[in-house]
Amino acid sequence: MSNNATVYRTVSADDFPPMLDPARYGQRSSAFDKIISATNDHFWDPLDTRYIDFSAPFDIENEYVVQPKLTPEMNTGIIERLTEKQKIHLNNRVQHHLLSTVLHGEQAALNMSANLCHMLLDPGAQEYCANQCREEARHVTGFTKYISARFGAPAPVTGVLRTLLVDVVTTEQVWKKIVGLQMMLEGFAMGLFASYYQFGNDPLLVKLVQLAMTDEAFHHKFGKIWADKTIPHMAPELRDQVEDWLRDTFDLVLKNFSDPEQKQHIYAEVGLTWQYVQSAMFEAFTDDFHRKQMQESTNIFRTVIKTLLKAGIITQRTAPYYAAFVDMKELHAEGESMVGDEIAEEGIKFLKGINMFGKAGQLAAE
Numbered sequence: 001m002s003n004n005a006t007v008y009r010t011v012s013a014d015d016f017p018p019m020l021d022p023a024r025y026g027q028r029s030s031a032f033d034k035i036i037s038a039t040n041d042h043f044w045d046p047l048d049t050r051y052i053d054f055s056a057p058f059d060i061e062n063e064y065v066v067q068p069k070l071t072p073e074m075n076t077g078i079i080e081r082l083t084e085k086q087k088i089h090l091n092n093r094v095q096h097h098l099l100s101t102v103l104h105g106e107q108a109a110l111n112m113s114a115n116l117c118h119m120l121l122d123p124g125a126q127e128y129c130a131n132q133c134r135e136e137a138r139h140v141t142g143f144t145k146y147i148s149a150r151f152g153a154p155a156p157v158t159g160v161l162r163t164l165l166v167d168v169v170t171t172e173q174v175w176k177k178i179v180g181l182q183m184m185l186e187g188f189a190m191g192l193f194a195s196y197y198q199f200g201n202d203p204l205l206v207k208l209v210q211l212a213m214t215d216e217a218f219h220h221k222f223g224k225i226w227a228d229k230t231i232p233h234m235a236p237e238l239r240d241q242v243e244d245w246l247r248d249t250f251d252l253v254l255k256n257f258s259d260p261e262q263k264q265h266i267y268a269e270v271g272l273t274w275q276y277v278q279s280a281m282f283e284a285f286t287d288d289f290h291r292k293q294m295q296e297s298t299n300i301f302r303t304v305i306k307t308l309l310k311a312g313i314i315t316q317r318t319a320p321y322y323a324a325f326v327d328m329k330e331l332h333a334e335g336e337s338m339v340g341d342e343i344a345e346e347g348i349k350f351l352k353g354i355n356m357f358g359k360a361g362q363l364a365a366e
Ligand SMILES: [Fe+2]
Pocket: 106, 109, 135, 136, 139, 212, 216
């Protein structure tokens, strides 16, 4: 059986007997071997202060947790009605909301990688997904601890983003899980974490996203490898369906990323209604605004478009839609490296330095 066919073979999540087929064990593709063996290099433990210390202080009342340019509301006319103290409050509360969404996204990634183990027949892909599941679990722990240290309890995820997370985790369609989560949401995560790394003011947050990126860079690679091996072999109708679903979902996330109705309780804390914030957003977030924002290399939407383009999922059918926001020729000409890859590499160097020593400070090999 060819490598490509092996990677693509799936069963439904509750169909266990095919896993017991003696012939299956030997049908292992080597496509994921490199990213499997890299997992030890980027090991980290959110509960071990040698990696990250969640007791580090930060003056959340008087300091912007991230630069206001990363907070959608802070790029609108509403800030003219706020005092400096209110601006800091709004900025940090909106980031609490966004980081809570990240936490829920990590949980979705954990569940999805666990259920891919039940669906992918390739033992190599299963081994990769089991490792990813473990890594997503430490992200859940890490973001839970960060939110608790800075804000208290996580906020719920609501609206369109909640529906999307539930859809990609519970769908029986493997392509939707992988392109929806591994390519699209991991692409958003890489862009968002790179933005936090670059424009975060809280050193603890900067550290956390870098550690998460040492893992996410590989998750993102898995999606790319899978797409390269399978998309060219899909029936044309299914391939078109995948491409259209991605465009529609991208558009949905772009339009709902700052969904003001979901944050009305936050705006009330600084005396604003969500309808007022929404009208200020309509005024500020034009296609031209999005286009300008997407010129920034760490912009999360640009990161996703590049991921999809490099995976060959954007063809002439949907290219005109994305071309309204980014220069497709320029993206085409860019190399394969993803935003955040360098940040992840630097993080892995730091981790290797710790990981060569055992818990008691002894060389692990001893
Ligand atoms: Fe993650």
